Amino acid sequence: MSETMTGAEMVIRALQDQGVEHIFGYPGGAVLPIYDALFHQEKVRHVLVRHEQGAVHAAEGYARSSGKPGVVLVTSGPGATNAVTGLADAMMDSIPLVCITGQVPTHLIGSDAFQECDTVGITRHCTKHNYLVKSIEDLPRVLHEAFYVAQNGRPGPVVVDLPKDIQFKTGSYARPLSNQHKTYRPTVKGDMDHIRAAIELMANAKRPVFYTGGGVVNSGPHAATLLRELVRLTGFPITSTLMGLGAYPASDKQWLGMLGMHGTYEANLAMHECDVMINLGARFDDRITGRLDAFSPFSKRIHVDIDPSSINKTVKVDIPIVGDCAHVLEDMLRLWRQNAQTPDKLALKDWWGKIEGWRARNCLAYRKSDETIKPQYALQRLYELTKDRDVYITTEVGQHQMWAAQYFKFEEPNRWMTSGGHGTMGYGLPAAVGVQLAHPDALVIDIAGEASIQMMLQEMSTALQYNLPLKVFILNNEYMGMVRQWQELLHGGRYSHSYSESLPDFTKLAEAYGGVGIRCDKPGELDAKIMEMISVNRPVIFDCIVDKTENCFPMIPSGKAHNEMLLNDYLGETGADIGSVIDEKGKMLV
Amino acid sequence: MLQMKTHYPDATRVEPVNRHTLAVIVDNEPGVLARIAGLFSGRGYNIESLTVTETEHEAHISRITIVTTGTNSIIQQIKSQLERLVPVHRVIDLTLTGEAVERELCLVKVVGKGDYRVEAMRLASAFGARTMDATLTSFVYELTGTTEEVERFIKLMTAVGLVEVSRTGVAAMARGAEGIV
Numbered sequence: 214m215s216e217t218m219t220g221a222e223m224v225i226r227a228l229q230d231q232g233v234e235h236i237f238g239y240p241g242g243a244v245l246p247i248y249d250a251l252f253h254q255e256k257v258r259h260v261l262v263r264h265e266q267g268a269v270h271a272a273e274g275y276a277r278s279s280g281k282p283g284v285v286l287v288t289s290g291p292g293a294t295n296a297v298t299g300l301a302d303a304m305m306d307s308i309p310l311v312c313i314t315g316q317v318p319t320h321l322i323g324s325d326a327f328q329e330c331d332t333v334g335i336t337r338h339c340t341k342h343n344y345l346v347k348s349i350e351d352l353p354r355v356l357h358e359a360f361y362v363a364q365n366g367r368p369g370p371v372v373v374d375l376p377k378d379i380q381f382k383t384g385s386y387a388r389p390l391s392n393q394h395k396t397y398r399p400t401v402k403g404d405m406d407h408i409r410a411a412i413e414l415m416a417n418a419k420r421p422v423f424y425t426g427g428g429v430v431n432s433g434p435h436a437a438t439l440l441r442e443l444v445r446l447t448g449f450p451i452t453s454t455l456m457g458l459g460a461y462p463a464s465d466k467q468w469l470g471m472l473g474m475h476g477t478y479e480a481n482l483a484m485h486e487c488d489v490m491i492n493l494g495a496r497f498d499d500r501i502t503g504r505l506d507a508f509s510p511f512s513k514r515i516h517v518d519i520d521p522s523s524i525n526k527t528v529k530v531d532i533p534i535v536g537d538c539a540h541v542l543e544d545m546l547r548l549w550r551q552n553a554q555t556p557d558k559l560a561l562k563d564w565w566g567k568i569e570g571w572r573a574r575n576c577l578a579y580r581k582s583d584e585t586i587k588p589q590y591a592l593q594r595l596y597e598l599t600k601d602r603d604v605y606i607t608t609e610v611g612q613h614q615m616w617a618a619q620y621f622k623f624e625e626p627n628r629w630m631t632s633g634g635h636g637t638m639g640y641g642l643p644a645a646v647g648v649q650l651a652h653p654d655a656l657v658i659d660i661a662g663e664a665s666i667q668m669m670l671q672e673m674s675t676a677l678q679y680n681l682p683l684k685v686f687i688l689n690n691e692y693m694g695m696v697r698q699w700q701e702l703l704h705g706g707r708y709s710h711s712y713s714e715s716l717p718d719f720t721k722l723a724e725a726y727g728g729v730g731i732r733c734d735k736p737g738e739l740d741a742k743i744m745e746m747i748s749v750n751r752p753v754i755f756d757c758i759v760d761k762t763e764n765c766f767p768m769i770p771s772g773k774a775h776n777e778m779l780l781n782d783y784l785g786e787t788g789a790d791i792g793s794v795i796d797e798k799g800k801m802l803v
Numbered sequence: 804m805l806q807m808k809t810h811y812p813d814a815t816r817v818e819p820v821n822r823h824t825l826a827v828i829v830d831n832e833p834g835v836l837a838r839i840a841g842l843f844s845g846r847g848y849n850i851e852s853l854t855v856t857e858t859e860h861e862a863h864i865s866r867i868t869i870v871t872t873g874t875n876s877i878i879q880q881i882k883s884q885l886e887r888l889v890p891v892h893r894v895i896d897l898t899l900t901g902e903a904v905e906r907e908l909c910l911v912k913v914v915g916k917g918d919y920r921v922e923a924m925r926l927a928s929a930f931g932a933r934t935m936d937a938t939l940t941s942f943v944y945e946l947t948g949t950t951e952e953v954e955r956f957i958k959l960m961t962a963v964g965l966v967e968v969s970r971t972g973v974a975a976m977a978r979g980a981e982g983i984v
């Protein structure tokens with residue numbers, strides 16, 4: 214049944230029909246009719262951010278933590294260009310978003326009209342797809358199709374650019390029977406012959422490893438459940454990328470920790486030494502592979518990915534499987550069970566023995582201090598004191614992000630929101646806004662650096678307006694720590710412009726926004742103050758003053774192989790077996 | 804190899820480069836050409852030739868023929884990346900489906916007198932070019948052929964007074980009874 218309404222009303226109606234409950238936006242001339250349509254209804258709740266980039270990150274946090282698409286509404290010109298960083302971020306990390314942008318009236322397009330910019334041109338490379346809607350007849354289809362494209366196949370952001378005259382025009386709206394695009398049909402079911410070959414390879418593996426990524430999280434909670442079954446059934450070790458954390462429980466003994474540049478010793482060496490690698494929804498990013506010609510030199514590789522362009526892009530694989538992780542995992546499990554596959558127990562025992570040896574190196578150990586708070590210690594305490602709660606973590610970008618990935622243990626997917634591919638400083642706070650909206654009663658913490666937090670700090674005001682009791686936990690090392698670390702490594706310790714000068718008093722800032730400020734600079738007071746932070750039911754900025762010189766280890770340096778990792782010189786209380794060479798600087802080359 | 808101080812891995816592979824002709828079937832919607840051209844420039848792929856026109860008016864479907872060069876893995880990436888674009892229906896690698904028919908049209912203007920003019924006419928007829936326009940001092944010829952033939956024709960015409968060239972780029976089709984839709 215079709216109804217007559219304006220374009221602006223169609224936008225809101227389509228959102229309602231898609232079951233959208235929250236949208237993140239900022240008004241302006243070119244979207245005023247849509248804002249007017251919003252005014253007349255209550256189903257779709259609009260969250261007013263303080264910067265359009267914040268709107269997109271909030272929508273990303275919302276989407277990643279809830280499994281639903283995030284929705285953004287911004288005006289033309291500066292509204293659209295401010296959103297670009299967020300769109301690029303969502304594109305890199307495969308986050309499903311629909312972003313509606315206002316545009317100047319169709320007859321003015323191309324005339325350098327007030328607040329005109331070529332939004333579809335600018336966003337073409339940082340969206341999965343985009344539309345400029347030039348006729349009211351197309352609008353209902355495009356709006357629904359946008360949701361289909363954003364969520365199906367490899368997820369990503371979709372922009373719908375809507376000229377103001379189309380928002381005013383009336384036309385007929387009916388919810389389409391299906392939102393499907395007329396031709397776009399990504400493959401979700403994997404090729405059975407390839408899956409069979411994969412199972413065969415796995416059953417005969419002597420040194421296997423699962424390498425999982427964001428694709429498992431994208432695929433939904435069911436994929437994570439199936440992954441757990443398959444990993445336990447096979448008895449194989451498992452590691453994951455930054456984007457895949459939580460799909461497999463970090464408390465489990467088969468879990469090796471994150472891999473890659475700042476991954477664990479055991480995960481990276483397992484990747485280096487394995488004979489069969491099972492990649493599920495990960496894209497062989499350069500933070501993972503390091504030097505390509507030295508990457509996992511002894512392995513046969515299985516790669517499951519919904520996007521054929523991820524396969525054989527940088528690393529050649531032996532068994533490609535194009536499909537959705539949940540679908541393929543289901544087939545894998547069935548075949549494994551049907552054939553009553555039993556892995557080579559003896560070989561696996563040997564393999565685990567090797568891995569335990571690497572584990573004993575205790576690569577995340579660090580030198581504790583009674584005087585200064587070590588950033589690693591702060592995160593360990595934050596983890597211990599929050600782990601029994603319903604907790605969601607977002608991060609900014611830098612050392613603190615890597616430490617969070619190393620020291621926080623995630624048991625479930627969708628609990629960890631971080632900017633991986635684009636590495637956008639400023640992501641964490643607005644993302645936390647989105648997460649808290651999706652999970653009003655949860656404990657939502659943005660683990661931040663003092664530099665990153667200043668990029669989107671204005672979103673504190675949003676948190677206050679909507680009574681979102683999120684916590685910003687700043688590891689304040691007075692440096693762009695990650696930059697400083699690279700300057701030490703590559704540029705002779707010349708700290709060119711990486712010192713955080715003229716820092717504000719973060720506690721006063723929190724208060725200025727109407728939130729609560731807490732500062733801590735003594736290890737002895739940390740627990741009590743973290744508990745205080747948790748107990749406050751308002752937005753908090755926690756200024757945790759940490760060691761200014763600490764670097765993030767383990768680390769695979771520039772263009773090196775997995776077995777050329779730099780480790781912290783500290784061996785930990787366990788006094789683990791060093792096993793290999795340590796030079797006088799305490800850097801270990803294996 | 805240049806040792807860079809960077810946190811990116813070095814380039815490690817050297818592979819031979821090949822030329823491929825791709826037929827790309829797309830929805831003829833606004834921006835589709837920009838999407839495809841932008842994909843090539845954005846990811847650093849080469850375009851040697853690109854032609855496009857709507858081939859099925861009712862269905863708004865266009866066929867784009869792209870001649871590109873790259874290593875085998877780059878060509879594979881190009882195809883996967885093209886297929887990832889929402890308005891792209893299919894990508895056919897005509898170089899892999901067997902020797903395809905590849906034709907290109909060029910218009911060539913030559914200006915000259917005396918021996919030059921006679922030689923230009925002789926060359927044109929040797930190549931089977933058609934005369935589309937003539938004045939007392941000039942000719943416009945049309946030649947259809949493979950890219951190599953067209954190149955050779957233009958090179959020879961340069962010696963006898965070529966002043967202007969216009970080329971369509973390659974249109975291509977697989978041999979045999981099977982059709983692409």
Ligand SMILES: Cc1cc2nc3c(=O)[nH]c(=O)nc-3n(C[C@H](O)[C@H](O)[C@H](O)COP(=O)(O)OP(=O)(O)OC[C@H]3O[C@@H](n4cnc5c(N)ncnc54)[C@H](O)[C@@H]3O)c2cc1C
Nearest residue numbers: 426427428454455456473474475496519520538633634636
């Ligand atoms: C400072 C910094 C340091 C970093 N260091 C590290 C590090 O040490 N280790 C690390 O791991 N990362 C690190 N990263 C992150 C890194 O840059 C990449 O973002 C990350 O490694 C990519 O994760 P991924 O391979 O899981 O891919 P994602 O970007 O999550 O991509 C997912 C893949 O799965 C596919 N996919 C999507 N949906 C599905 C589905 N339903 N079914 C099947 N497949 C699907 C996609 O096509 C894609 O190929 C760092 C980032 C920063 C900012």
Ligand SMILES: Cc1ncc(C[n+]2csc(CCOP(=O)(O)OP(=O)(O)O)c2C)c(N)n1
Nearest residue numbers: 611612613638662663664665692693694695
């Ligand atoms: C928008 C943006 N600009 C620049 C960078 C480069 N960069 C990566 S980490 C970093 C420093 C972050 O400092 P801080 O937030 O204090 O975190 P720390 O590393 O000290 O924990 C910079 C500048 C980036 N990732 N994003």
Ligand SMILES: [Mg+2]
Nearest residue numbers: 662663692694
């Ligand atoms: Mg810092």
